[in-house]
Amino acid sequence: MEKQSLTQQTARRLYGRIVAEGGLAPGDKLPNELDLSQELGVSRTTLREAVRMLVAQGVLEVRRGKGTFVSDRVEDIDDFGFTGLSRVKGQLRDLFELRSIFEPQAARLACRRATAEERADILAKGRAVEDCIRSGADRTQADAAFHAAIVRATHNEFMVRLLPLIQRAVATAVETGDDAQRLAEDTLRDHALLLEFFARGDEEGALHAMAIHMRHAVDEMGLSEEEMP
Numbered sequence: 709m710e711k712q713s714l715t716q717q718t719a720r721r722l723y724g725r726i727v728a729e730g731g732l733a734p735g736d737k738l739p740n741e742l743d744l745s746q747e748l749g750v751s752r753t754t755l756r757e758a759v760r761m762l763v764a765q766g767v768l769e770v771r772r773g774k775g776t777f778v779s780d781r782v783e784d785i786d787d788f789g790f791t792g793l794s795r796v797k798g799q800l801r802d803l804f805e806l807r808s809i810f811e812p813q814a815a816r817l818a819c820r821r822a823t824a825e826e827r828a829d830i831l832a833k834g835r836a837v838e839d840c841i842r843s844g845a846d847r848t849q850a851d852a853a854f855h856a857a858i859v860r861a862t863h864n865e866f867m868v869r870l871l872p873l874i875q876r877a878v879a880t881a882v883e884t885g886d887d888a889q890r891l892a893e894d895t896l897r898d899h900a901l902l903l904e905f906f907a908r909g910d911e912e913g914a915l916h917a918m919a920i921h922m923r924h925a926v927d928e929m930g931l932s933e934e935e936m937p
Contacts, residue, residue, distance in 0.1 A: 718750050718758035723767060726778055738768070738776045801931050803877035808922040810870060811855070815902065815918035818861035819911035826861040827906060833857045834903045841892045851895070852878045894924040 725731040738744060738759070745755040759776060762768040769779045822830065833854040840847035852875040859867055859874065898921035905913035 714750065715754055715757040715761065718748055718754055719761045721748060722758055723762060726767065732778045734778050734780045736778045737774075738778070800877070800929060803873065804922065804926050804929075804931060806870075806873060807877055808919070808926070810867070811858075811874070811922060812915045812919040814859050814862050814864075814867055816911045816915035817864065817867075818858045819906055819909060819914040821863050822861035822906075826857070827909075830854070830857045830861060830906055831903055834899050834906075837899055838896060841896055847892075847895075848878065854899070891925065891928045894928060895921070898924060 732738070739747070741752055741755060745752045748755065750758075759768060763770060763776070766779055766781065768776050770776050818826075818830070833850065836850045837847050837854050839845075840850045855874055855878060856871055859871055862868070898917065902914060902917040902921065905911075905917050
């Protein structure tokens with residue numbers, strides 16, 4: 709079990725180096741086994757097992773006689789293959805750490821910079837989320853569209869580039885929340901407060917309302933024991 713855990717950790721670190729850190733691009737060849745195992749602080753056997761795991765998931769590919777390379781389709785892979793509740797919780801914790809840092813500031817900037825049309829779009833999409841909750845419909849797409857509208861209204865190119873991560877976090881939160889009804893109730897209250905601040909153009913209010921929304925989501929999904937901003 710310990711060996712499997714170490715292999716899994718090594719695979720995740722290697723995946724992070726490839727995708728999150730951008731250390732290796734699609735088509736790049738992995739460093740030689742000895743150097744890479746020393747860099748990661750694991751045995752060559754553990755590294756081979758981790759590489760096999762990533763090959764099985766399509767992140768890496770072996771080219772006979774040439775070596776191991778980053779797959780050309782690595783950026784299209786959403787599931788890293790680290791199955792199980794601990795993987796989901798770990799991923800969700802990481803995503804909400806990002807959201808807790810990023811989205812309150814995004815709300816503040818959007819409140820300041822949004823055009824009249826963008827502000828109206830944010831308010832309309834917020835009401836669409838409320839309608840989904842009150843009717844018992846799946847709100848995943850509506851919720852993602854609401855948060856995306858806020859991020860786009862920041863007029864910050866690099867914030868917009870984070871939208872796929874935010875949308876993944878929204879979908880995972882809705883699907884895996886331990887108490888879906890309580891999470892929905894919190895979302896209703898939090899969004900109502902957030903929309904009020906947007907309607908008034910109160911950027912500091914929007915920042916704090918979004919921070920409260922993130923905190924409620926973290927608590928309801930059982931992530932509050934982890935260190936969060």
